[in-house]
Structures are given as C-alpha cells and as structure tokens.
Amino acid sequence: MACNHLRVIVDIFGREIREVCLEEGATVRDLIKALGLRVSEVVAAVNGEVVAEDEVLPPEAHVKLHSVVSGG
Amino acid sequence: MGGTVRCFVCGGRASVYVSYLGEYLCSYHFVEYFERRVKATLTWFRLVEPGDRVAVAVSGGKDSLTTLYLMRKFSEEMGFEVFGIAVDEGIAGYREYKLEALRSLAREIGVDVHIATFRELFGLTLDEAVAVLGERGLKVKPCTVCGVFRRYALNRAARELGATKLATGHNLDDEVQVFAMNLVKAHVDGIVREGLATEPAGERLVPRIKPLYFIPEKEVLAYTLIRGIRTPFVECPYIVHALRHPMRHWLNEIEDEEPGTKYRVLAVKELFRNILPPPPKEMMLCRVCGEPTSHPVCRACELKTYLLSARVVPGQR
Numbered sequence: 001m002a003c004n005h006l007r008v009i010v011d012i013f014g015r016e017i018r019e020v021c022l023e024e025g026a027t028v029r030d031l032i033k034a035l036g037l038r039v040s041e042v043v044a045a046v047n048g049e050v051v052a053e054d055e056v057l058p059p060e061a062h063v064k065l066h067s068v069v070s071g072g
Numbered sequence: 073m074g075g076t077v078r079c080f081v082c083g084g085r086a087s088v089y090v091s092y093l094g095e096y097l098c099s100y101h102f103v104e105y106f107e108r109r110v111k112a113t114l115t116w117f118r119l120v121e122p123g124d125r126v127a128v129a130v131s132g133g134k135d136s137l138t139t140l141y142l143m144r145k146f147s148e149e150m151g152f153e154v155f156g157i158a159v160d161e162g163i164a165g166y167r168e169y170k171l172e173a174l175r176s177l178a179r180e181i182g183v184d185v186h187i188a189t190f191r192e193l194f195g196l197t198l199d200e201a202v203a204v205l206g207e208r209g210l211k212v213k214p215c216t217v218c219g220v221f222r223r224y225a226l227n228r229a230a231r232e233l234g235a236t237k238l239a240t241g242h243n244l245d246d247e248v249q250v251f252a253m254n255l256v257k258a259h260v261d262g263i264v265r266e267g268l269a270t271e272p273a274g275e276r277l278v279p280r281i282k283p284l285y286f287i288p289e290k291e292v293l294a295y296t297l298i299r300g301i302r303t304p305f306v307e308c309p310y311i312v313h314a315l316r317h318p319m320r321h322w323l324n325e326i327e328d329e330e331p332g333t334k335y336r337v338l339a340v341k342e343l344f345r346n347i348l349p350p351p352p353k354e355m356m357l358c359r360v361c362g363e364p365t366s367h368p369v370c371r372a373c374e375l376k377t378y379l380l381s382a383r384v385v386p387g388q389r
Binding site for chain 2: 013014038039040041043045049050051052053054055056057058066067068069
C-alpha cells in the first residue's frame, strides 16, 4: 500500500522488519504506540543513533527497536 | 516543528528521556548521570569497601554485563578487586549466546570469569530438569528450580573463590516486580529478604549487593547501547512459565501513564522492610550438603531429590 505521509522502516527487536506509514511530524513515541508496544519497554535507535522518544522521525528513517524486556 | 529534542544540560541532541525527571539528556550526560548514580549507590550505602573481593554474578544479559563493566571501572579508584561468576544452567539455544557475550566483554575489560554448571553441581541440566517437571505436571515451575539452583551455585562459587561480596545485576524494575509478586502471594519473608544488600549471616553465606538497585531497566539498556556493550537478544525459553512476565508488563503500563511509579513502589517496599522484623542473622547449615539455609534441609537439596528420584537409570531396574 502506498504511503503519502511519513514512511519509516522499523526493525522490531531483530525479529521482524516492517514498513510503517505515519503522519508527518510523528515521533518515535507515536511509532512505538502505533506498533502496540509500551514506551517503557523499548529503546529506539534512529539511523543508528539512540534517541529520545520525542524525537521527530525524519522521512525514510531506519528505526531499530530494542526490547527492554529480555528474559534472563 | 523541530525534529530534535535537546539535552537539558548542554543543548546537544538528546538520546534519553528521563521520564520521572521530565528531562532529556544527550549520550554524554546520560552516561555521566547513570554512572554517577551507580557509584553513589556503592559509596552512600557502603556496598563495597577498600580491600573487598567482589564476585559479580554474570548471566551475559545487559544488567549483569553493565554491573561487571561498572564494578571493573570503579574498582581501582575505590580499592576493591572484581571477578565474574557465570552459571551455565544447560539451556540449549540460549545460554551459549549469553556466555559468548560475557567472555567477549570480560576479555575487553580484563576480568576473570569462572563458570559453574548445574550438571556438575546437581547432576542434571535445566533442560533435563524441565523434562522431569513436565512429566510431573509442572507443579514446580522451571524458574523456581533455576532460581534456587542459581542462588546456591553463585553463593558456593563466590565463597570458594574467596569473594567478600557477591554483586548481582538486579535493577529497579526487578525489585519492584519481585515486591509486587511477593505482595500478591502474601510472601512477607520475601519482602524482608529482598533489599539493596544482605546483612552478613554466617561465614558460608557471601553478602549480596545490588549496585543497579535504583536504576530503571530501560536506562540499563540505553546505557549498554550507548556504551557499545554487546548483549545478544535471546530470551530464555522458559520465561513463559513465569508470573513475572505479566507483572512486569502491568507495572510498565502504569509507569508509562504515571512516570515515577516504580520509585514510589520501591519507597513503599523500603517502608515495609523498615517496619517488618528483619530476617534471622544466623543461618542453619543444610543436613545434606552443608550449605547455608533457613530450613534443616536446603531447598536446592529438596529440589535435587525431587528431580533425580524421578529419573530411571537404564539397567538398574
């Protein structure tokens, strides 16, 4: 499906890579919530750099989500 | 709208939002803030003293690797020795990856690591133990066996290697989750026992300390990513059996709605611990293995008997 807004590529915990379409001006926090995840359970790196949740996502960003909740 | 949020100290690009402070920090100031709090925990509560020989219990996960890294970092300045103890439970497809990350960091920072195995200590791996538990209807959970055996293995190895303290990677989230689980199970002894440090309780029990006690788990992960401490993301296959899993998600949901919740819960836990009678100072020694215990026979020996009595040795029947 074509994305007319903000397209980002997301690596979710190294398990799955997904393309997500968000509103312009969307933040990392918006992305985490759109994926149905909890903000306190994720650390995000945008284009290879760890960023705060309120960072606005640039177009075509590559986002890697790291899970805080690791067992053991 | 600007795309970058700024560090409240220097105005640089923020890497971490510290929700309970309502402030953003860049990588540099976050690392400084993080390390300062761990060091303050060690000094303020006198968790370590000059001349101590500190064993760090290391699983190869982010919390224990961070603990090992920081204890090594502070060791020279604060005048104590550090080494690592890992426990190989025998969980195929999991433990080998964690141990590899551990060996790599230990080499990098120049720390010795000793490995104790369930097979050597208890005669079977955790995978084998879980198979037996399954045959018996999983009345005893894998995490129960693993937790009891690990505590036994770590204390014994630490003592035999001459440690004066045993540091673990428990963080704020661990403490709050365990407190909440103890509450729902009305397990008052557990609340009393789980603090920042254990009091000396006889020669055979190495006092335990928790340098990350006040650090949220999310900050530990951010720290490892910023510092480049590599931790493979592999989950223990038995985590699904733990009550801790739903408890952790529930607490995180509340934390997202009400930042600072975990610190408030921790504060209540500390109040409880001040009010409740302290745990006994002197431990008994297990009649079977001679290790410290609060019962005549220790839980590790009970579980070992339960597990091994179910095993049929070929050719003996």
